[in-house]
Amino acid sequence: xxxxxxxxxxxxxxxxxxxxxxxxxxxxxxxxxxxxxxxxxxxxxxxxxxxxxxxxxxxxxxxxxxxxxxxxxxxxxxxxxxxxxxxxxxxxxxxxxxxxxxxxxxxxxxxxxxxxxxxxxxxxxxxxxxxxxxxxxxxxxxxxxxxxxxxxxxxxxxxxxxxxxxxxxxxxxxxxxxxxxxxxxxxxxxxxxxxxxxxxxxxxxxxxxxxxxxxxxxxxxxxxxxxxxxxxxxxxxxxxxxxxxxxxxxxxxxxxxxxxxxxxxxxxxxxxxxxxxxxxxxxxxxxxxxxxxxxxxxxxxxxxxxxxxxxxxxxxxxxxxxxxxxxxxxxxxxxxxxxxxxxxxxxxxxxxxxxxxxxxxxxxxxxxxxxxxxxxxxxxxxxxxxxxxxxxxxxxxxxxxxxxxxxxxxxxxxxxxx
Ligand code: IMP
Numbered sequence: 001x002x003x004x005x006x007x008x009x010x011x012x013x014x015x016x017x018x019x020x021x022x023x024x025x026x027x028x029x030x031x032x033x034x035x036x037x038x039x040x041x042x043x044x045x046x047x048x049x050x051x052x053x054x055x056x057x058x059x060x061x062x063x064x065x066x067x068x069x070x071x072x073x074x075x076x077x078x079x080x081x082x083x084x085x086x087x088x089x090x091x092x093x094x095x096x097x098x099x100x101x102x103x104x105x106x107x108x109x110x111x112x113x114x115x116x117x118x119x120x121x122x123x124x125x126x127x128x129x130x131x132x133x134x135x136x137x138x139x140x141x142x143x144x145x146x147x148x149x150x151x152x153x154x155x156x157x158x159x160x161x162x163x164x165x166x167x168x169x170x171x172x173x174x175x176x177x178x179x180x181x182x183x184x185x186x187x188x189x190x191x192x193x194x195x196x197x198x199x200x201x202x203x204x205x206x207x208x209x210x211x212x213x214x215x216x217x218x219x220x221x222x223x224x225x226x227x228x229x230x231x232x233x234x235x236x237x238x239x240x241x242x243x244x245x246x247x248x249x250x251x252x253x254x255x256x257x258x259x260x261x262x263x264x265x266x267x268x269x270x271x272x273x274x275x276x277x278x279x280x281x282x283x284x285x286x287x288x289x290x291x292x293x294x295x296x297x298x299x300x301x302x303x304x305x306x307x308x309x310x311x312x313x314x315x316x317x318x319x320x321x322x323x324x325x326x327x328x329x330x331x332x333x334x335x336x337x338x339x340x341x342x343x344x345x346x347x348x349x350x351x352x353x354x355x356x357x358x359x360x361x362x363x364x365x366x367x368x369x370x371x372x373x374x375x376x377x378x379x380x381x382x383x384x385x386x387x388x389x390x391x392x393x394x395x396x397x398x399x400x401x402x403x404x405x406x407x408x409x410x411x412x413x414x415x416x417x418x
Contacts, residue, residue, distance in 0.1 A: 016040025070249020235274025
C-alpha cells in the first residue's frame with residue numbers, strides 16, 4: 001500500500017502530524033521534495049521534535065526513513081538534525097535511514113545567491129533564504145552536485161568549480177564576496193564522511209518494499225499553492241510539491257499510489273509574499289495567529305492568517321487527486337465565535353468557483369458558521385460539538401471528498417479518525 005500525504009494550502013498545515021499518524025503501520029516513510037525550507041513539529045509522548053529534512057517518522061524506531069531524489073539537501077543541516085536525534089536517544093543507522101545518491105546538495109553559494117536574488121528582485125518572494133531556488137536552478141541547468149558526487153573526491157572539485165561558475169559571475173557583478181571553491185570542497189568532504197553510510201540507491205529500497213507489499217508513506221513538503229506550476233507563481237517554491245510531483249520526487253509512478261491524503265487547516269495561513277484572497281489583516285487574523293501559534297518553524301516569521309478558502313481546497317482535490325482530507329486546527333478556529341468560509345470568488349463582475357491566474361483580483365464570497373468549544377479528552381467524531389461537525393460536513397459536501405482525520409490539538413493523540 002502506498003500513500004501520499006500532501007499539503008493543499010500554503011504549507012504548515014500539519015503534514016508531519018498526519019504522516020506520523022499514518023506511519024504507525026508503515027515500513028517506510030519517504031521525504032520526496034523541497035529541502036530545509038520545510039519544517040515540521042511533531043509532539044509525541046509529551047516531547048516536541050522539530051525537523052526540517054528528516055521525515056517525521058524518524059522518531060518511530062520500527063519505521064525506515066528515506067530522503068528521495070527529489071529533495072535538495074543542505075548537508076550541514078542534515079548532520080545537525082541527525083545529531084539532535086541521536087542526542088534524543090533515537091537510533092539512526094544505515095539499516096533504517098537512507099539518503100538518495102540522486103538528491104542534490106545545497107552549498108553555501110546557493111544560500112548567498114538566494115539572498116542576492118531577493119535583494120535584486122522588484123517583487124520580493126520572501127523566500128526562506130535556505131538556497132532552495134538556486135540549488136534547483138543549478139539542478140535544471142545540469143551543473144548541480146548530487147549526494148553521489150559528495151562521495152567521489154576524484155571528480156568533486158571539478159564539479160564544484162562548474163557549479164559555482166554562474167554564481168561567482170553574479171557575485172562579482174554585484175560586489176559580493178566570491179565563493180572559494182576550496183572551502184566548498186572541504187565542507188563537502190567533511191559532510192561526506194558523516195553522511196556516507198546512509199547514501200545509497202533508494203529506488204531499489206522502495207521497489208523491494210513494494211514487492212513485499214509493505215506500506216510506504218510519502219510525506220509531501222510545502223503545499224499545492226507553493227507548487228512551481230500550480231501555485232501562485234512567482235510566489236512559490238522551486239519544486240513540484242503537488243501530489244504527482246511528490247510521487248515523482250520519491251520515484252513512484254502514479255498508478256502505484258493507493259491513497260492521497262490532503263492536509264489542510266480549518267483556516268488559512270501563509271508565510272512570504274503572494275496573493276491571499278481570504279487574508280484577515282485585522283483583529284481576526286491576529287486572533288487566529290495567537291490561538292493557532294502561527295509562527296514559522298523554519299524562520300520564526302509571524303504567518304499571515306485568514307479564513308478557510310474552499311475554492312482552493314476543491315481545486316486541490318482535483319489537481320492532487322485526493323482520496324481523503326485531514327483537517328487540522330479545528331480546536332483553534334472554533335474559538336472564534338463566528339467563522340467564515342470562502343465558497344466562491346467574485347471576479348470581473350461574475351461569481352466563479354475556480355482560481356484565475358490573476359487571483360489577486362478576486363473578492364471572497366463567504367458562508368458563515370457558528371463556533372464551538374471543545375471539551376478535553378474528546379476521542380470520537382460523535383463527541384465533537386454539533387457546530388464543529390456541521391463545519392466538517394460542509395467541507396465534505398463542497399469538495400465531495402471525505403474527511404479522514406481531524407486535528408483538535410498539537411499532540412498526535414488529539415487526532416480524531418472519522
Ligand atoms: P523558498 O522555498 O525558500 O524558495 O521560498 C519560496 C516561498 O515558499 C516563500 O514564500 C516561503 O515562505 C514559502 N515556503 C517554502 N517552504 C515553506 C514551508 O515549508 N511552509 C510554508 N511556506 C514555505
